[in-house]
Amino acid sequence: MIDTDVDLSTANTLALPARAERLARPADVDELARVLTGRGADPLFVLGGGSNLVLTGDLPGLTVMPVFDEVSYRQVDEGLAQVRVGAGVVWDRLVADTVAAGWQGLENLSWIPGNAGAAPFQNIGAYGVELAEVVSTVEAVSVEDGSNISFDADQCEFAYRDSLFKSRCRGEFIITHLTLNLRRGNACRLDSFRLDYGGLAERLAGDGPVTPARVREAVIALRQSKLPDPATLPNAGSFFKNPVVSLTHYQRLLERYPDLVSFPVAEGRKLAAGWLIERSGWKGRRLGPVGMHDQQALVLVNHGGATAVDVLSLAAAVREDVRQRFGVELEQEPVLMPGA
Ligand SMILES: Cc1cc2nc3c(=O)[nH]c(=O)nc-3n(C[C@H](O)[C@H](O)[C@H](O)COP(=O)(O)OP(=O)(O)OC[C@H]3O[C@@H](n4cnc5c(N)ncnc54)[C@H](O)[C@@H]3O)c2cc1C
Known part of the structure; x- marks a missing residue:
């Protein structure tokens, strides 16, 4: 069965408002195949527990939420x-x-x-x-x-x-x-x-x-x-990946910031994104209804009533400050749906 015009605000842990035009919950591979066959040329989205998503608006076409439980x-x-x-x-x-x-x-x-x-x-x-x-x-x-x-x-x-x-x-x-x-x-x-x-x-x-x-x-x-519990403070876990920089860049940063938190990796050095965000002054700071968490600076939280525009504006401001201060590019971890 396919439901229409489904509210997704409780189906994503950032609690962003969005609706699915049509939502199918196939319980096995045969049902999934039938759903896909009947889709035509509609856009298709796949949704799990909604814990790694920024829903940027309503989802047109068909959204599939596999509920295979074996x-x-x-x-x-x-x-x-x-x-x-x-x-x-x-x-x-x-x-x-x-x-x-x-x-x-x-x-x-x-x-x-x-x-x-x-x-x-x-x-x-x-x-x-x-x-x-x-x-x-x-x-x-x-x-x-x-x-x-x-x-x-x-x-x-x-x-x-x-x-x-x-x-x-x-x-x-x-x-x-x-x-x-x-x-x-x-x-x-x-x-x-x-x-x-x-x-x-x-x-x-x-x-x-x-x-x-x-x-x-x-x-x-x-x-x-x-970590904040999304049930009480909506969030999508780590909002940015830990960036990897060259050893030369790392050495330069280390001279200025001896307490820089990092880990060795094959390609150079992985920096703790939470440390970079905290040192850029964003830990516990808000921008409208959203903010970076006061215990874990890497987690972007919705204090209530936020939209995707609020989330993406804050993410852009954090990314810009980290770029200015450390010359490091932060990459967002949660997926934008629908995409940019
Ligand atoms: C408090 C908190 C803590 C977290 N901690 C961690 C952590 O420690 N480590 C970590 O890695 N992640 C963490 N996450 C992120 C998240 O929980 C994981 O990425 C998780 O695997 C997402 O699962 P989901 O079912 O909610 O996926 P969704 O958010 O629903 O989907 C995420 C992406 O996966 C795609 N997708 C979902 N299901 C399928 C499928 N069956 N087939 C194809 N594509 C699919 C979607 O289309 C979407 O692009 C955390 C999130 C929160 C809120």
Whole structure:
């Protein structure tokens, strides 16, 4: 069934006003194929949990929200299992279930809002782990001809908050399922956990053996202490990616700002965008109904009644100040829909 003129203001975590001309919620691949066949030449948008979006206006044509909800496990051997999950499964529900069952692999990616189908789109990442590290395959339907395609992880062109689906083939595929690799038992040695990021190791120190469940608890506690809950303060998580600069540029900045926060990467140095924004004076500062959060300068929040124009004006002002002060270009992380 396709609904018409659907209010999307509660379907995006920035709580921006927008409506979908027509909204379909296919529950399986056959239903999705039927919906696509009947679309004609209408514009097409894909919506998950709406947690990484700036809705810039009403969505014309057809919006598809896959609600595929199947989750199935396959034990490969004693230490390795694979979980195949439908695009409509809430990501953190999956993480909670795998961790509760004792499986390792997703615990660092706890408490990220949104649905499983969007996770490969921007290669979600947190606490030193990216989805790319656990993906086996991504199944999708081609928007052009409705055919089913399965991508191996190395075909997905995963990069920092990026993939084939977000960049080179944007708009060409609707992701329907992912298959993820999980470990358990003896395969979960201490050195197989990623704890060297964001205070995780300190939080876990001295309290008995490290388990996926304990890592998940620690990640959730850390995230809740830093990130605003979209249910009470609408936001889309990190609004900008951490920019990568050359080593020469980094050295120049370091001379002027010895406390600059950064991480080594193959291409040069990744700078903490939150630090750059805070040092540009934007932490906790508002512009009309929007502002940069007072605990986490990287998160743009809607204090109430904001429109996309408010959001994009603030983003432009922040980007300009960071460019002026540090000579660094910030790239927006959430997707504009409809695009610019
Ligand atoms: C408080 C908060 C914290 C966050 N923390 C993190 C974090 O730590 N790490 C991180 O990486 N992200 C984070 N995010 C961003 C966001 O949660 C993730 O990017 C998430 O994967 C988006 O999922 P979604 O279902 O809400 O996607 P949506 O916002 O609905 O869609 C995002 C994009 O994906 C596309 N898309 C969605 N589903 C599909 C599909 N099935 N097939 C093809 N394309 C699709 C959409 O068309 C759109 O372009 C955070 C967001 C919030 C609000």
